[in-house]
Amino acid sequence: MADHHPEKNGLSSPQEEHTQYPNGISGSATHAEFGGNELSHPRAQGIFHELHSHDYANGRETVIEESPSGRYAKLNTVLGKGAYKVVYKAIDREEGYEVAWNCFQTTKAEFNDLSLEIKILKQVRHPNIINFHDYWYKDAEFIFVTELMTSGTLREYIRKLSLPNMKIVKRWSRQILKGLIYLHSHNPPIIHRDIKCDNIFINGAHGEVKIGDMGTAKMKLGKKYTVIGTPEFMAPEMYEEKGYSEKVDIYAFGMCLLEMVTGEYPYIECENAPQVYKKVTSGIKPESLKRVQNPDILDLIMHCLDPENERYTAQQIMEHRFLAVEPEVVLLTANSAKTQLTLQVVFKGMDKLSVKFVFNVEKDTAEQVVNEMIEEKVLKNQYRQLVTHEINRILRDINKSTSEDESNKEEHKTSWPAQAATPPFQAGASPHIPPQRSHAHVPPLLDRDSPNSTLSQQQIVIDPQIQPSRKNSFSGGHATECTQDSDDEIPVKEYPDNSPIDEFVREAALATNKDPEKANEWSEKLKSQDIMTVGDLRTLKDEDWQGIGLTVFAMRALKNSLRGKKLRSQTSAISL
């Protein structure tokens, strides 16, 4: 088990975490020893104060300063002091919220130099990144107002919890990664450059985790040559003056994860920053890595610490088996005969990410449909068994409920007068399908389903935070499509019997956002069965269709087009 004795780590209270490194060195002042060009920065001299989280004057909070606009009122309560800045509680008079008033000592020239980054910071908006509200320069201080976090830093939390359990580690990690995915998805990417457990903040009441201290983040305009960060969390390439990319944040995230699961500051075995530097640059990993027992976590951390060119992206880390979210399948609607079901694969904790599809009880099998989803890359192979099992569970429930309905009808026939029929499978209608499964996670777009929907495409609900969307991106790994519901169906031209099969297939594929390559694949299969025209296709019986070797998806797309309908498509893409 991890060694987590504050005394041993040289840390007896959260206060000291900022005044003394576990190595016995002082905060970011250690950057000086690596020849960084930030040495003249007043921050690098280290401002170490005794920390009082509530510094009341006369025992009560009072306003001691106002922002130039008058909107923000600084209170006499110190939330915390770091090596470089003092943070006060403040009030947003316009919104009535409490906010954090950050005072950062710097020269006017340095403030001006940072102006571009600061402007960018003001535009950064993500639920896992501390909101930056306003800023100004006054009396040798860069003052900025940010969202206030109520429960301290991740590092303090790790201490409080001793060692957080795996569920918490996963939840925290996913939130940090969502923030990083967002930052790195900017063009050019925003690099935080100082990710560490002290810079990740918690709102305990809701278990929210947000990346803070964005002051060091800079846009990657070409390669950067500035050494800045915290030695133990700095990727080797940050020490080399050759430039680095957003992957430095992934390395630092790996170190955070290591700290979360061992409760130990990485490279605690080093006595000073040069020792850390020597180890990092010669590829020696922190000792605490040996204490990571869970092989999945170890594998994940190793991917974060890999050399820059092999290192995972934030998105790849999110998809790693340790963090991947297990899907469940929910029943959305069914027709009155309970033969046509609209099901949805939901990835809990992945916001609104889900895959929706129609299941024909008489014709489809769970195995077949899951296979199709994997083939179409809307579902990863790793979920094959689980999703198949989930669909079969729903089918069993339906079977059971149908037989019970039948026997109830029999009973009613003999002992009760006819009752008003309850439409089956509406929210909570069936005693065998838990009500929360009926419409859980269905955003408004999908609520328009009619119980008799003939929708026959997989659908995905896009996390609105992930931008921009890509079109027609089935070929791109885990991309999926978003197709509107059946009430958006629009008629297309009727195909005469002598229409060439290639043209028909191409249009059917297009209507379901398949690329021309896919259309060719379908055409080839049809032509190999001597199906050369739409007329040939029309003569096929159900059993003939099965013999062509098309996926269920392809068959549905073609059959829909054959009926003279196509689905109006709107696409976006996202990775699962």
Ligand SMILES: Nc1ncnc2c1ncn2[C@@H]1O[C@H](COP(=O)(O)OP(=O)(O)OP(=O)(O)O)[C@@H](O)[C@H]1O
């Ligand atoms: N948004 C916030 N909400 C609540 N408390 C905050 C917030 N930002 C900072 N603090 C408190 O102020 C302390 C100092 O902030 P921070 O650690 O960011 O200072 P720093 O000098 O920039 O960083 P460091 O010393 O880690 O390099 C934090 O430890 C925390 O207790």
